[in-house]
Amino acid sequence: MSQNSETAAQIDESQGSEETLPLSKYFTSSEWLAYAAVVLAGVLLRWLELDARPYHHDESQHAMFGKYFFDWPELQFYKYDPMMHAPLLYNLLRPVYTALGHTLWSARVPIALLGTAFLFVPLIFRRHFSPTALLALTAGLVLSPNLVYWSRFLIHDYLVIASLVITLY
Numbered sequence: 001m002s003q004n005s006e007t008a009a010q011i012d013e014s015q016g017s018e019e020t021l022p023l024s025k026y027f028t029s030s031e032w033l034a035y036a037a038v039v040l041a042g043v044l045l046r047w048l049e050l051d052a053r054p055y056h057h058d059e060s061q062h063a064m065f066g067k068y069f070f071d072w073p074e075l076q077f078y079k080y081d082p083m084m085h086a087p088l089l090y091n092l093l094r095p096v097y098t099a100l101g102h103t104l105w106s107a108r109v110p111i112a113l114l115g116t117a118f119l120f121v122p123l124i125f126r127r128h129f130s131p132t133a134l135l136a137l138t139a140g141l142v143l144s145p146n147l148v149y150w151s152r153f154l155i156h157d158y159l160v161i162a163s164l165v166i167t168l169y
Contacts, residue, residue, distance in 0.1 A: 023123070027131050027135075028131075031131050031135060034135055035134075035135060035138065038139050039120075039142070041143075042119045042138075042141065042142035043116055043119070045142065045143075045148045046112050046115045046116050046152060050109075050112055050152060051103065051104040051105035054104075056153065058155055059108075059154040059155065061083075062084075062089055062107075062154050062155065062156075063107040065084060066090045066092075066093025066097065066107065067093075067097065068090075069090045069091065069093065069094050070093065070097040070098070070102065088156070089110070089155075089159060092159075093107065093110065096109050096110055107154050108152060108153070108154050111150075111151060111154055111155070111158050112151055112152060114161070114162050115147070115151020115158055116151070118141065118147070118151065118158070118161065118162070118165070119138060119142060121141075121165055122134050122137045125169075
């Protein structure tokens with residue numbers, strides 16, 4: 001009996017819930033190695049040369065409004081403007097600018113962090129996937145050009161995705 005079959009048998013014995021198994025037993029050791037390699041590739045794709053591209057027009061506005069809040073928080077600069085969306089992104093930029101300074105790289109950090117955290121979302125929902133399917137799903141998240149691009153772009157989209165994942169959970 002293979003280790004995956006044994007894991008499946010253990011799952012059946014525990015009323016079909018993989019969440020009752022410790023996370024360490026979800027994958028075989030070789031699957032954990034493959035998962036780690038896939039996640040490492042995702043982290044590298046999201047963080048290497050994060051500041052290599054110049055600001056996009058939308059990013060520059062978000063970074064500047066984050067800087068306004070950083071420089072003059074007592075003025076409560078944010079007023080509703082459909083062009084600028086809601087203030088959450090600008091509120092997230094203030095502690096980042098405080099800790100890392102105001103640079104193109106630091107402006108993209110909050111979204112790169114969310115994009116990196118998004119790589120682990122399949123683990124949260126692992127009871128719905130076989131180990132092979134979870135590896136394939138994670139690889140799809142890692143290698144998706146669209147998700148890589150948006151996780152390196154200072155815009156509200158990943159905040160919305162994070163909210164949706166929290167709602168689903």
